[in-house]
Amino acid sequence: MNFELITTDTHSKARAGKITTDHGEIATPIFMPVGTVGSVKAVTQEQLRDAVQAQIILGNTYHLYLRPGLEVLSKAGGLHKFNGWNRPILTDSGGYQVFSLAANRKIKEEGVVFQSHIDGSRHLFTPENVMDIQRTIGADIIMAFDECPPYPSEYRYARKSMDLTHRWLDRCIQRLKDTQPAYGHEQTLFPIVQGSTYKDLRKASAEYIAGRGCAGNAIGGLSVGEPEQEMYEMCGLVCEILPTEKPRYLMGVGTPWNILENIALGVDMFDCVMPTRNGRNGMLFTWNGVINIKNKKWATDFTPIDEHSACFATRDYTKAYLRHLFVAGEILGMTLASIHNLAFYLELVTEARKQILQGTFASWKASMVNQLKTRL
Template sequence: MLSFNLLSTDVRGKARAGVIRTDRGEIETPIFMPVGTVGTVKGVLGPVLTDDIKAQIILGNTYHLFLRPGNDVIQKAGGLHQFMNWKRPILTDSGGFQVFSLADNRKLSEEGVTFRSHIDGGKHFFSPENVVDTQRIIGSDIMMALDECPPGDADYQYAHKSLQLTQNWLKRGHAHFKKTNPLYGKHQAWFPIVQGAGYPDLRRSAARCVTDLGAEGNAIGGLSVGEPTDLMYEMIEVTNEVLPEDKPRYLMGVGTPANILEAIDRGVDMFDCVMPTRNGRNGMLFTSEGIINIKNKKWEHDYSPVDPNGTSWVDRYYSKAYLRHLFVSRELLGPQIASIHNLAFYLWLVKTAREKIIAGNFASWKSKMVQNVAQRI
């Protein structure tokens, strides 16, 4: 079974340190989950993720895995863990966001959503039930419910209608989850998702609906999708006032290092985002002193380590000048080094936040760190 033990809460705020226990190992929270959309964290080998970056859990995506390699391949492999030779926990998003952001000609109904693949145009259908079935085949330790994610600028009428649809889907998905069993002998948890766009009353209603389902954990979706940052933080606060304290809280798809620190301060436990690897592939490095664009000419003759304060071996093994050279030369090693560095930094950030929460000085450390990580070097 999945369990969550809350170990410490910051004396000045709502930041929490805890432990999630799964059949495949413990996850110390707050935690960042590297995104392995199609069964791989782009450009990063599994042993690097475990031994260097210290990833405790990674994230896969139901939409992408359903399209490629497909349920048949994954099931014959014995599940995604066996397929990619990953021994630690995996969380899978339901694919709802991707259906609405990538797929063509989507058609919503009470039954589910019909869409065309962004790969080949093939027609597919997702329902709250068959998304659970696909995640049973994937074998993820934590699976997400099917939901609709409205845009950040959705008007109230659209957001309200969308939330009603999502809540109906949640109830059906939860009922189907309880009627089905894991395929590979390991417990799977199911997390419902709070939606409601930027409207406090909708967020509270959604959080109450999610809480009533009594799932093993809960997620906050539909943020960092174009709304102002202050509104995102407000919606996190509104939602966490309702969500139970004894269950892990997962903020989906967020975000920058500053976003993560602010969300931790508001009581969030779990995070994922493509930013460390996506921005890394474009030469942006996140550090405890600020953001580096390694492609800038100012680094051409800088032979100091990539990040003297970094925790990954690549930070000490390579120089800024060499890493810049790799990017300018369009060598694949450049984006790989930057991705490893960024992921290691994100894992360091949440690990240090945890230590500060337990020590009782998170608030003062966070205030300084939020300023540091947002500045350009």
Template sequence: QRIIGADITMAFDECPPGTAEYDYARKSLDLTLRWLDRGWNHFNETEEKYGYRQSFFPIVQGCVYPDLRRKAAEYVAEKGADGNAIGGLAVGEPTDKMYEMIEIVNEILPTDKPRYLMGVGTPANILEAIERGVDMFDCVMPTRNGRNGMLFTKNGIMNMRNKKWATDFSPIEEDGASYVDTAYSRAYLRHLFISQELLALQIASIHNLAFYLWLVKEARKQILEGNFIPWKKSMIKRVTQRL
């Protein structure tokens, strides 16, 4: 990661499935923490290669077990890294368990360093995680789901393969966050999906990525204005409904 010039170098870890038994999760965490020590030491013993700062983020694992998550979070926090990641969630465990683990970990991780939730998630997941103190996210969902015809919008989820869109010539999303939202109609986008045209995948991916970026920018705005909690509640109702 040093050599390829990564801005953020991630610690090497093992991500057990969300349904892993306790003994497996414990052994897996011990392995992850040993790898963390080796990676952290090597990172600090090597120099930045290209004239700009490179950061190192440890990863908190521990599956769905509170004691393992606390152990990992305490160990990670002691490193004093530029930021910290929360891994091993949204991998098969119930959603309420994911939120519980985020709360446990974020009670321990320092508040003055970015908290990065790896591989999450739906718009609702992101808003719930922000409320629980998460700062950064990554996820394949905007593009993967987009390529399969699912569009996330401010008013709900659209399956563009559904016949109901065949004669709907209104914009994809009237007040959408991307140029594609008003450049193409819902009927045309459905036609592209049904015809298996690659342009459909591109339009849907651009739309979803723009929506996700709008969502987190708007969340930041609402936090600064002191309105995040009521806004979040109303947004979750909107973005989770099927159109």
């Protein structure tokens, strides 16, 4: 993987760059649709490519390990061939699932023992076998195995969790040195900064991660319940430490305004289930604000969400029709809303990149944030 930093905005830390992988190029800043089990919910790969204009998607190690399983993925030749997506893929290591399965897991130095949410069977994830699993999945960018502490966390727990994440990272790096990619393309490891919302821990973790010399770096443990301003403060602190010549990935964030604020702090890559999850529940993100398409006020609004959009789901269907689909319980409504939201997120980061290249990002962002928050 190669990252080229093209320019930085004059009045903020926002960056425009380009990531090159064996499966293609990624223009940054970028939003990555989440395809947890190898599919972005309710959206086909063709729609992701042509309507959403997605450049990279995510898969999840925990879920893919359980279903369809490593044997199937290996026989298929990896996730790219299994799901028909020939562009870059990133896989999360399962660390967040460790966080979310708090009632059904036990963390120790070796790794994490957890129970499957599918059938209750017991499994062990270690830094080593998580690297092996991601080798089998075959993603272009793979994440180190970490522990994501809850919010709020006591200082002592957050420090212990961070130190464990660092030790696990060293084991991940060593494991990758001892093994080779399974399908002939390069796989790049991103370590993950932790430390909850404690400044000294975030600083220490960012310095440790920066010192490991990986090709890209991630910021984890945010957008887990903390106030937005704390998220921005922690992200800004970390971005001041992580090397400028490598891409920075803020995991699991977030709303359109969250994305713009964090781009301004120097983040290059984002992912979140929000556009698809909220879309399936009738919440649409637009340039003018947020729409609850289930509201009766849209019942006779025969205008499209955005007639100027290049995305068919946004341009070719009226608000009244989309509301009708949701009220009638039609699956098509969920699909169209998901495609619209994803396309909007990609349009947002594409426009942010344009503004960065023009040197006008800071003023544009300031005018956009409150507009994006408006409830229509």
